[in-house]
Amino acid sequence: MRFESIALHNFMRYKGENRIEFSCEERKNVTVILGDNTVGKTTVAQAFRWCLYGAVLTERGKRQEDYQLLNSDTLELMNADSRAKVWVELVAIDEEKRYAIRREIVYTRAFPSLMAEEFQKKLTMHISDICSSQPLVEVEERKVDELINELFPRNLSHYFLFDGERWSDIAINGVRENIKDSVHILTGLSAYQAAMKHLKDMGSYSVISKFKKKITGSGNLYDSLASECQKCERAIQSCQKEIRNIEVNISNYKKKCQEVQEYLEANRNTEALQKQYRDLGTLKKAQEERCASEHRMLVNEFSDKAYMAFAGPMVQAAMELVKAVAGERRDIPHMRQATIDYIMKGGRCICGAKLSPGTKEWERLLEQKNYLPPADIGSLLGEFERTAFRWKNRVEDFPEEAQEMASQIDGCVKEYEETCNEYVMLGQRLDAHIDFAEHRNRLRRYQVGIQELGSQKGQMQGKAQSYQRQKQHLEEEMKGLEARNEENRRWRERLELAEALYKKLSQDFTMEEKKVFKELNGQIQNNFRRMFNAKEKKIELSEKYDIQMYYKTEVGYREEKNLSEGEKIARNFAFIVTIMEYSKKRKAEKNAGAMQENDTLPIVLDSPFSKLGDENIRLIAKALPEVSEQVIIFMLKKDWGYTGLDEYVGKAYYIEKEAEKSYATIRKAEGR
Numbered sequence: 001m002r003f004e005s006i007a008l009h010n011f012m013r014y015k016g017e018n019r020i021e022f023s024c025e026e027r028k029n030v031t032v033i034l035g036d037n038t039v040g041k042t043t044v045a046q047a048f049r050w051c052l053y054g055a056v057l058t059e060r061g062k063r064q065e066d067y068q069l070l071n072s073d074t075l076e077l078m079n080a081d082s083r084a085k086v087w088v089e090l091v092a093i094d095e096e097k098r099y100a101i102r103r104e105i106v107y108t109r110a111f112p113s114l115m116a117e118e119f120q121k122k123l124t125m126h127i128s129d130i131c132s133s134q135p136l137v138e139v140e141e142r143k144v145d146e147l148i149n150e151l152f153p154r155n156l157s158h159y160f161l162f163d164g165e166r167w168s169d170i171a172i173n174g175v176r177e178n179i180k181d182s183v184h185i186l187t188g189l190s191a192y193q194a195a196m197k198h199l200k201d202m203g204s205y206s207v208i209s210k211f212k213k214k215i216t217g218s219g220n221l222y223d224s225l226a227s228e229c230q231k232c233e234r235a236i237q238s239c240q241k242e243i244r245n246i247e248v249n250i251s252n253y254k255k256k257c258q259e260v261q262e263y264l265e266a267n268r269n270t271e272a273l274q275k276q277y278r279d280l281g282t283l284k285k286a287q288e289e290r291c292a293s294e295h296r297m298l299v300n301e302f303s304d305k306a307y308m309a310f311a312g313p314m315v316q317a318a319m320e321l322v323k324a325v326a327g328e329r330r331d332i333p334h335m336r337q338a339t340i341d342y343i344m345k346g347g348r349c350i351c352g353a354k355l356s357p358g359t360k361e362w363e364r365l366l367e368q369k370n371y372l373p374p375a376d377i378g379s380l381l382g383e384f385e386r387t388a389f390r391w392k393n394r395v396e397d398f399p400e401e402a403q404e405m406a407s408q409i410d411g412c413v414k415e416y417e418e419t420c421n422e423y424v425m426l427g428q429r430l431d432a433h434i435d436f437a438e439h440r441n442r443l444r445r446y447q448v449g450i451q452e453l454g455s456q457k458g459q460m461q462g463k464a465q466s467y468q469r470q471k472q473h474l475e476e477e478m479k480g481l482e483a484r485n486e487e488n489r490r491w492r493e494r495l496e497l498a499e500a501l502y503k504k505l506s507q508d509f510t511m512e513e514k515k516v517f518k519e520l521n522g523q524i525q526n527n528f529r530r531m532f533n534a535k536e537k538k539i540e541l542s543e544k545y546d547i548q549m550y551y552k553t554e555v556g557y558r559e560e561k562n563l564s565e566g567e568k569i570a571r572n573f574a575f576i577v578t579i580m581e582y583s584k585k586r587k588a589e590k591n592a593g594a595m596q597e598n599d600t601l602p603i604v605l606d607s608p609f610s611k612l613g614d615e616n617i618r619l620i621a622k623a624l625p626e627v628s629e630q631v632i633i634f635m636l637k638k639d640w641g642y643t644g645l646d647e648y649v650g651k652a653y654y655i656e657k658e659a660e661k662s663y664a665t666i667r668k669a670e671g672r
């Protein structure tokens with residue numbers, strides 16, 4: 001897959017239409033866009049992301065709404081009645097097709113304010129054959145986003161749309177959380193996960209769950225076993241949810257431990273202290289919003305079910321009282337007084353006998369009429385009893401659910417209060433001597449918290465295993481009570497086949513993941529040595545897919561916790577190159593070794609080398625054209641000479657901006 005061109009119209013720094021044609025040659029597969037700082041290189045890089053996903057990459061503390069997409073010069077010339085379009089068109093090609101993606105927004109001006117307001121949005125895609133003169137085929141609007149994500153998966157965008165400055169902190173915008181999922185997708189392991197999810201790991205919507213519901217039994221004992229089995233399943237899911245929550249809390253504690261350790265090892269730099277203070281403010285706001293959200297959920301649940309739970313004893317007592325008064329039910333089911341009145345008025349019974357006052361038949365009908373409402377409430381009692389039974393079933397687990405939600409709120413509030421206290425303490429120390437003893441105390445508290453949570457996790461895992469064994473025992477009993485019919489036999493065979501398939505996929509996934517992990521860790525170290533002058537250091541993927549750097553000591557390697565900005569970029573580049581190489585290798589294997597036929601993603605790099613040394617720039621740059629079909633680089637003019645990529649460049653552009661103008665222009669380099 002390659003990008004053929006990109007066109008921008010009134011997009012941020014660019015006024016009117018600006019177009020860049022990218023090199024799609026096999027050998028000269030590099031396109032370079034050079035410019036000084038602040039002229040608009042990042043704006044073009046942002047245009048890729050906005051065209052594909054409708055969003056720009058935000059900086060810390062900013063939201064999507066804080067970015068004005070409409071060019072400010074264009075906005076200034078608008079009046080209250082005018083309209084202005086912002087659009088970006090991105091054209092991509094593979095071996096057979098050309099894909100033209102265009103995203104646009106029509107803006108109005110909130111006159112007299114210099115603010116743009118969205119008036120209309122539109123996203124289109126046209127597809128055509130590269131070697132055919134047939135007209136473009138437009139993709140249905142509702143399918144465009146889906147097709148874009150198939151061609152350029154959004155959760156991989158941090159890899160092929162690389163922002164050097166933001167990637168220096170891999171916690172920004174979910175990069176850390178996406179590493180493991182990205183590895184699974186790029187190495188093909190996600191196919192195992194998708195199959196396992198479809199078979200079992202999506203709860204009641206899974207294949208195995210649906211097959212189980214098709215198998216039926218008869219009798220009260222079977223129904224009781226089925227009910228107990230469902231309770232065990234809910235208990236297992238509850239335990240698994242609690243385990244996930246505990247793991248998140250352990251992860252947070254470990255992260256806090258790491259932050260404190262890094263802080264204690266670092267110098268007393270006031271700037272670093274201020275940065276930590278700002279980050280805590282952002283975290284405090286997020287935790288406050290989470291507390292409010294959890295509280296709303298509890299209130300909604302309470303409003304929906306509490307009255308049924310509280311009314312339970314009263315309903316039961318009322319039912320017993322009414323039964324004592326109403327006595328045994330003597331009416332004909334579904335009979336109404338109006339029906340008897342109609343028969344008596346007609347003067348003839350449904351059996352044909354003549355009816356007249358004073359006859360035996362007439363008296364029997366009067367007697368039956370007295371058994372019906374409103375003369376008798378026996379028939380109403382049945383409906384009242386059914387309603388009471390429905391209420392009871394609906395709120396059976398309500399106390400436990402409410403308790404669990406309340407506990408969740410308590411946990412959120414506790415974390416929020418802890419963050420608030422930390423925020424206040426840090427603010428008090430900004431202008432005073434830093435008390436490292438307090439930080440060490442916090443570190444000890446976090447370490448104790450990790451131990452306690454680890455114990456809770458073990459207990460919860462034990463409970464889940466106990467419920468699982470109980471569930472298996474119940475299922476065995478249910479098998480013996482199932483109706484012995486052909487339909488059940490077929491569904492049982494399908495269920496056992498699905499469970500066996502899930503078990504095999506799970507085993508294969510575990511083995512394949514270990515194999516991939518081992519290969520990646522070997523290759524990432526080779527790339528790190530090949531691309532960087534750091535013989536005394538190495539990098540590895542942890543079991544949780546954190547990218548860790550180690551330095552050599554007299555007693556072995558120790559983890560480097562205080563990375564420079566350049567080292568962070570170096571570490572992340574080695575990982576990205578490794579992932580792309582591995583993906584390319586796997587695709588080539590599937591295509592019988594035909595390397596030229598694979599469909600790896602292009603890579604777009606914005607300021608990739610800004611914090612690296614001259615030698616490392618050259619070593620990294622040389623590797624990029626080899627691992628990707630296409631490389632598009634936005635960088636400073638002064639750094640280009642260190643890359644040594646001239647022999648790979650098929651097209652080159654300059655971004656220029658005159659001092660007296662607020663917008664930039666794109667100029668093609670001569671001879672390219």
